[in-house]
Amino acid sequence: MNVAAVLRFDSKPSRNSRIQTACITLGSVAPTIVAAVEAEEFLFGKGLDESTCAEAARLAVRAAQPIDDIRGTAAYRREMVRVLVARALSQIRDGTERTSLPEAPVMLWGQSNGRFPALDTSAEFFDSDPIETTVNGRSYQVRGANDKSLLRLLREDLALIGTKEGCAEGECGACTVFLDGIAVMSCLVPAPRAHRARITTVESLSEEGLNPVQKAFVQAGAVQCGYCTPGFVMSAAKLLEEVPHPSRGHIQQALTGNLCRCTGYYKIVEAIESAAR
Ligand code: FES
Ligand code: FES
Known part of the structure; x- marks a missing residue:
């Protein structure tokens, strides 16, 4: 509570x-x-x-x-x-309400200022309209997904199944993607929010070979069943964009929205430290 x-x-x-x-x-x-x-x-x-x-x-x-x-x-x-x-x-x-909070908390909004671009409200968007969105640099028009979550649109309509559904209620972070450069849990985002927005999924990280975070996860053995891994990798990649030389505290903060039931987290934190190096 x-x-x-x-x-x-x-x-x-x-x-x-x-x-x-x-x-x-x-x-x-x-x-x-x-x-x-x-x-x-x-x-x-x-x-x-x-x-x-x-x-x-x-x-x-x-x-x-x-x-x-x-x-x-x-x-x-x-x-x-x-x-x-x-x-x-x-x-x-x-005057002590901020005492236990970090001075500059990790927000997972990367190099953005943490604000989403203003929505274009000049044109009405009807239930039957297609969602026009850019995912990993490619333009899509998606019909019939207006009552889905962004997670379901990505997986069911675009076949981008790297993004996982763990809890579907914002607790596990397995569904983490970037919406206009800011990390979000796509299970909590209505699909129409992707209209005229830029979405980045875990698939984009390895378009030119594995991302340093992915390599480090492999090298450190930071994966067991792997179900949570796309979410951790996305959070870690966004962390390194925001704080290129993170402390262990930064890493722990960045991962507070990601749950893993297998690894015990030590290897994951080690992998992110290694990727930062
Ligand atoms: S599936 Fe979205 S937070 Fe768990
Ligand atoms: S590796 Fe299995 S849930 Fe994280």
Whole structure:
């Protein structure tokens, strides 16, 4: 579960400053993201002392409607909402909300500025229109894929089966491709998003012989079943474009969206270090 908190103060955040607006949202504790409205209203005009943080956290719990499932109980999730909201508020007050974050996190957006090119909204796009897209430098017109994910368009309509489906819900990274130069999980991208966009898949990395990352994976033995490997290779290639001489921390950050059930990750990290060299 996750919590986002944005507070506006009447002066630099401290124990004495007063809150002018508060926005607190909770993720994964209800069917949708929910706003903790009672907590937001409670915070208006207050300073963030310990008791205010604690009361706002208690009120935030009332907005959560978590379920019991195999991953955790509803009671546990409610308690975590309380803990996370209290922690977020006190960190904002103390100015420490960024303390545990890296100075310049790896974003896997390569040399781009992290922004997708503005979409062309001048022409309407109808359900029956073909998706016109460029994949690995080749132009395609794809019909009948408008209700698919980008992953399914690549695999089923373009026969680019290097990109894998692991979870189909954004957890494993096996489906990583580049959309206009930015790494995305193609299982979460609606296929029409590829319209007039530039897609790069793992197939393009080896058009002129294996990419250094692929060579290093082979040499380090960073592959077992290989199902996750295209996703790791894509993330690693994008990392090296963004940070040509990554530290081990950079590599670990870059791979946080990729899961492997076989290798134990050591060889994968070694391979990326070797590819960077
Ligand atoms: S298949 Fe897309 S993240 Fe797992
Ligand atoms: S090598 Fe098998 S899942 Fe990664």
